[in-house]
Amino acid sequence: MKKVLTGNQAVAHGVLLSRAEVISAYPITPQTTIVENLAELCADGILEAKFLRVESEHSALASIIGASMVGARTFTATSSQGLALMHEMLHWAAGSRLPIVMANVNRALGAPWNIWNDQTDSLSQRDTGWIQLYCENNQEVLDTVIQAYMIAEEVYIPVMVVLDAFFLSHTSEPVEIPEGGEVDKFLPKYHARYKCDVNDPHSFNLMVSPEYYQEFRYKIQYAMEEAKKVAKRVDDLFAKSFGRGYGPIEGHLCDDAEVILVTTGTVTSTSRGTIARMRERGVKVGLLKIKMFRPFPREEVKEALRGAQKVAVIDRNISFGCGGIFGHEIKATLCDEEKRPQVFDFVTGLGGRDVTPSLITEIIEYTCQNERPEGEIIWAGMRG
Amino acid sequence: MKEVTKLIHKYLRHDKKFPHVSCPGCGNGIILGALIRAIDRIGFAKDEIVLISGIGCSGRMPVYVDFNTLHTTHGRALTFATGIKLAKPELTVIVFMGDGDATAIGGNHFIHAARRNVDVSAIIFNNNIYGMTGGQFSPTTPYGMKATTAPYWHIEHAFKIAELAVTAGAVFVGRETVYNAKGLDALIEKALLKKGFSVVETITHCHIQYGRYNRLGTAVDMLKWQRDNSIPVEKAQKLSSEELEGKIITGVLVDRELPIYQHEYDRIRERAREIAV
Numbered sequence A: 001m002k003k004v005l006t007g008n009q010a011v012a013h014g015v016l017l018s019r020a021e022v023i024s025a026y027p028i029t030p031q032t033t034i035v036e037n038l039a040e041l042c043a044d045g046i047l048e049a050k051f052l053r054v055e056s057e058h059s060a061l062a063s064i065i066g067a068s069m070v071g072a073r074t075f076t077a078t079s080s081q082g083l084a085l086m087h088e089m090l091h092w093a094a095g096s097r098l099p100i101v102m103a104n105v106n107r108a109l110g111a112p113w114n115i116w117n118d119q120t121d122s123l124s125q126r127d128t129g130w131i132q133l134y135c136e137n138n139q140e141v142l143d144t145v146i147q148a149y150m151i152a153e154e155v156y157i158p159v160m161v162v163l164d165a166f167f168l169s170h171t172s173e174p175v176e177i178p179e180g181g182e183v184d185k186f187l188p189k190y191h192a193r194y195k196c197d198v199n200d201p202h203s204f205n206l207m208v209s210p211e212y213y214q215e216f217r218y219k220i221q222y223a224m225e226e227a228k229k230v231a232k233r234v235d236d237l238f239a240k241s242f243g244r245g246y247g248p249i250e251g252h253l254c255d256d257a258e259v260i261l262v263t264t265g266t267v268t269s270t271s272r273g274t275i276a277r278m279r280e281r282g283v284k285v286g287l288l289k290i291k292m293f294r295p296f297p298r299e300e301v302k303e304a305l306r307g308a309q310k311v312a313v314i315d316r317n318i319s320f321g322c323g324g325i326f327g328h329e330i331k332a333t334l335c336d337e338e339k340r341p342q343v344f345d346f347v348t349g350l351g352g353r354d355v356t357p358s359l360i361t362e363i364i365e366y367t368c369q370n371e372r373p374e375g376e377i378i379w380a381g382m383r384g
Numbered sequence B: 001m002k003e004v005t006k007l008i009h010k011y012l013r014h015d016k017k018f019p020h021v022s023c024p025g026c027g028n029g030i031i032l033g034a035l036i037r038a039i040d041r042i043g044f045a046k047d048e049i050v051l052i053s054g055i056g057c058s059g060r061m062p063v064y065v066d067f068n069t070l071h072t073t074h075g076r077a078l079t080f081a082t083g084i085k086l087a088k089p090e091l092t093v094i095v096f097m098g099d100g101d102a103t104a105i106g107g108n109h110f111i112h113a114a115r116r117n118v119d120v121s122a123i124i125f126n127n128n129i130y131g132m133t134g135g136q137f138s139p140t141t142p143y144g145m146k147a148t149t150a151p152y153w154h155i156e157h158a159f160k161i162a163e164l165a166v167t168a169g170a171v172f173v174g175r176e177t178v179y180n181a182k183g184l185d186a187l188i189e190k191a192l193l194k195k196g197f198s199v200v201e202t203i204t205h206c207h208i209q210y211g212r213y214n215r216l217g218t219a220v221d222m223l224k225w226q227r228d229n230s231i232p233v234e235k236a237q238k239l240s241s242e243e244l245e246g247k248i249i250t251g252v253l254v255d256r257e258l259p260i261y262q263h264e265y266d267r268i269r270e271r272a273r274e275i276a277v
Helices: A007-017 A032-043 A057-069 A080-085 A087-095 A138-155 A180-186 A213-242 A267-280 A298-305 A325-334 A357-369 B003-011 B028-042 B058-064 B077-087 B099-105 B107-116 B161-168 B181-193 B207-213 B219-229 B261-276
Strands: A002-006 A022-025 A050-053 A074-079 A101-106 A131-134 A159-164 A172-176 A249-252 A259-263 A285-290 A292-294 A310-315 A342-347 B049-053 B068-071 B092-098 B121-126 B172-177 B198-203 B230-232 B248-255
Touching: A002 A007, A002 A138, A007 A032, A007 A101, A007 A138, A007 A159, A007 A172, A022 A032, A022 A057, A032 A050, A032 A074, A050 A057, A057 A074, A057 A080, A057 A087, A074 A080, A080 A087, A087 A213, A101 A138, A131 A138, A131 A213, A138 A159, A138 A172, A138 A180, A138 A213, A180 A213, A213 A292, A249 A298, A259 A267, A259 A357, A267 A285, A267 A357, A285 A298, A298 A325, A310 A325, A310 A357, A325 A342, A342 A357, B003 B028, B028 B058, B028 B121, B028 B181, B049 B058, B049 B077, B058 B068, B058 B092, B068 B077, B077 B092, B077 B107, B077 B261, B092 B099, B099 B107, B099 B121, B099 B161, B107 B161, B121 B161, B121 B181, B161 B172, B161 B198, B161 B248, B172 B181, B172 B219, B181 B198, B181 B248, B207 B219, B219 B230
Parallel strands: A022 A050, A022 A074, A074 A101, A101 A159, A131 A159, A259 A285, A259 A310, A310 A342, B049 B068, B049 B092, B092 B121, B121 B198, B172 B198, B230 B248
Antiparallel strands: A002 A172, A131 A292, A249 A285, B172 B248
16 A cells, blocks of 8 residues: 655554554654654554653663563654663663664754754764664655564664654655555564563573673674674565565666765665766766665675775764764775775765755765865865 | 833844744743843843753743853753852853653753752743644643643643642742733742742643643633632632642742752861861
């Protein structure tokens, strides 16, 4: 069934089809309509889940950590300051190896206040042990939520599904909604391998001495590496069942490209059109969309960029004192390649500033015309 | 221009920050106006005042006034205020918070600020809902009412903010409605002059979110409801709890003397110096 849905409605539909059992959240713009939708679905009994509206984002994640520890399929959603407030619990969820799924609507962090699109909120949580999947459109949002549960419940690593503020969260698009029965076949009921259970008691998260702690960390990293394979398998299975697949990355016109543009989120859609027009003008440019940021799909990225002379990364984020976060991941990934393309890292679109086709054209032209970038960061779309 | 408008213009950043974001008919402007009138009567200089807010519709208010202003994070305004007051005790520190801001995400800070008795005034805008994010229930949404996250009815029970502040140890606690704007500015004046942690719970209306979901009518209807359901505290003392059910008890609930944090801190330092000598 096809319906016109906003990104936030697509998240709610994904959660409904995945039959989450406990949902907990706190209002924050622009995430709020996700939980409003879910609150209504729960109250109407369409989704047989317990809905909890707690007193802060920290409590939202803490309460679903509790629910997940007794074996429930859980969900929360947040954005920006809310995600920052969850920081302690993000580590706790991953360390507890709980297959929680959350949606984060990418919004700029304060100060100063800003409610618009920017990726720094989720990217700055990159070391918390969560899988992070960035979506390009509302269809991908819905499909990714369903896939996220399957990945999380196989590797016992929580998953963050990320969508752009307003460009997706509040923008309506036609979305194919899979039939509930089909999703049930794809994603069976969750049975926790370990849980708090009176008939089979366990202790969780007690103090671990230096003799053991490091191995717990090793196991998370091991599970992250496994998650790459699992995500690929889940995506293939999803494509077989529903006819749509995404992959951890997507290369578009990369084979003969001299310059490859690297994008995430909605900038990818804008770039598709720009690249088509530049190809018509004879510019040999390709596009690499990165969907999976953690675990970082190193091998796939290397493979896709092999053969390119230059790589232009669009970073709608910044790690102060360092540079664009995707840019640095790409540079680190390419460092042991025999023949390395020159990486140009463009920081732009912060706090909701538009990344327009003409700006993307400028970025590609700059990359074509210059041997090397003028610095670690090239600030694009600055006020004059 | 009327005198009252002239007075308010003296304090507003009217050439920079307007139009404001409040919905037509909102009660927040009445609270801001009451604060301005109280400050003007006391005669504080603009630069002696620090007005701090958190997040939500109340969070926007400091943007519009020509004091030292801080728009802080959700629920944390009182913690910023505590730091300011300790570093610069000569400043008059006033905090604006909403019901969700003060008693949900910032609930912990609220009770501890009251217990600690730092010389700060907290003015709480209680409109029974998260207005700015679209009408989700808050800790003061009454049982049985509707919100976007409670489409049938709300199953939790509401905090009584003023009573909570009394129990937590605030030295001055009052409650007033925006309907009684003059009563409100008199109450705020008392709160600002009181040394120690003072709280004014302001009952305001959100006809756009709370009112609409619960069919409470227009802003005017909701103001009339405030008028018809307010009982001054002196009168309330003679009534039974059944008679007070659903009523708004207004006026000064508590006005007492307790040791103020800064004074206690100074005493400790004095004593420590004596011993050191």
